[in-house]
Amino acid sequence: MPVNSTADSEPSSAETSDGATLPINECFYSLQGEGTLAGVPSVFVRTSGCNLRCWFCDSYHTSWEPTHGQLGIDDVVAEVESHEEADHVVLTGGEPLIHEQSVDLLERLDELGYHTTVETNGTVYRDAPIDLASISPKLASSTPTETRDPKGDGEWAERHDERRIDIDTLADLVDAYDSQLKFVVTGEDDLPEIENLLDRVRNATSTTVRDSAVLLMPEGVTREQLDVSRNAVAELAMEYGYRYTPRLHVDLWNDAPGT
Numbered sequence: 711m712p713v714n715s716t717a718d719s720e721p722s723s724a725e726t727s728d729g730a731t732l733p734i735n736e737c738f739y740s741l742q743g744e745g746t747l748a749g750v751p752s753v754f755v756r757t758s759g760c761n762l763r764c765w766f767c768d769s770y771h772t773s774w775e776p777t778h779g780q781l782g783i784d785d786v787v788a789e790v791e792s793h794e795e796a797d798h799v800v801l802t803g804g805e806p807l808i809h810e811q812s813v814d815l816l817e818r819l820d821e822l823g824y825h826t827t828v829e830t831n832g833t834v835y836r837d838a839p840i841d842l843a844s845i846s847p848k849l850a851s852s853t854p855t856e857t858r859d860p861k862g863d864g865e866w867a868e869r870h871d872e873r874r875i876d877i878d879t880l881a882d883l884v885d886a887y888d889s890q891l892k893f894v895v896t897g898e899d900d901l902p903e904i905e906n907l908l909d910r911v912r913n914a915t916s917t918t919v920r921d922s923a924v925l926l927m928p929e930g931v932t933r934e935q936l937d938v939s940r941n942a943v944a945e946l947a948m949e950y951g952y953r954y955t956p957r958l959h960v961d962l963w964n965d966a967p968g969t
């Protein structure tokens with residue numbers, strides 16, 4: 711269900727009694743393409759709006775130019791339930807945890823017995839029934855400097871840089887939930903920063919963060935881009951002892967919408 715409306719204040723007909731709504735960019739049924747659950751049939755719920763602006767964001771219309779319809783939680787749950795084969799739901803965005811109402815949605819999905827994964831940049835903590843926190847902390851190489859900014863002005867660079875890492879929030883997420891740390895890797899220069907970040911997170915939490923829960927994911931939104939990047943990232947995973955994750959959906963369907 712692509713949602714193309716740019717209106718963000720239109721309540722839906724099936725709004726819940728307490729009126730909770732979420733800005734939804736799209737819902738679709740696919741295979742989880744990333745991380746330890748790659749290959750699992752899942753319904754994706756993509757919220758709109760983000761507190762960061764990665765230059766490479768593969769969901770441009772949730773961050774740089776957010777587009778969405780404002781849907782009641784009941785509508786979203788009904789859309790999820792319409793995919794009868796699925797028992798896994800992936801809540802993503804944009805940054806889903808900037809929305810308080812994501813907690814309401816996760817509670818409803820949990821009551822219905824779904825396994826929930828939340829794809830998050832790790833800068834916002836919320837207490838919610840999350841079965842897998844899929845945390846993707848953003849490295850310096852994600853910063854939209856003037857030459858990399860899709861809008862060309864570098865206006866977001868400073869704000870993005872200030873916000874992208876919050877060690878206490880990362881530690882809180884790791885402590886509260888089963889989690890994976892999934893880094894978008896643009897090259898070998900990212901690895902010292904990943905190692906430093908892991909040291910800081912491990913020092914801030916009593917939870918064991920295993921190297922097998924640290925995932926290196928090649929940057930790229932098309933098969934052609936991944937053809938260039940994936941082998942180097944796989945080699946880095948072997949060299950450092952972390953896990954490699956493919957971008958299975960890109961391998962299977964390239965950059966087709968709703969996959």
Ligand SMILES: C[S@@+](CC[C@H](N)C(=O)[O-])C[C@H]1O[C@@H](n2cnc3c(N)ncnc32)[C@H](O)[C@@H]1O
Binds near residue numbers: 766830
């Ligand atoms: C669009 S983000 C939404 C969730 C959350 N804002 C985050 O960044 O984790 C979903 C996932 O796609 C990853 N991602 C975004 N753009 C990418 C790109 N160009 N190449 C590889 N992964 C990318 C993010 O790091 C994250 O793991």
Ligand SMILES: Nc1nc2[nH]cc(C(=O)O)c2c(=O)[nH]1
Binds near residue numbers: 744
């Ligand atoms: N198939 C598929 N798997 C995914 N895993 C995480 C995604 C995301 O955009 O958060 C994603 C996505 O967009 N598609």
Ligand code: SF4
Binds near residue numbers: 760762767768773831
């Ligand atoms: S944090 Fe996630 S949604 Fe936000 S700009 Fe970066 S990749 Fe896109």
Ligand SMILES: [Mg+2]
Binds near residue numbers: 768769
């Ligand atoms: Mg995606």
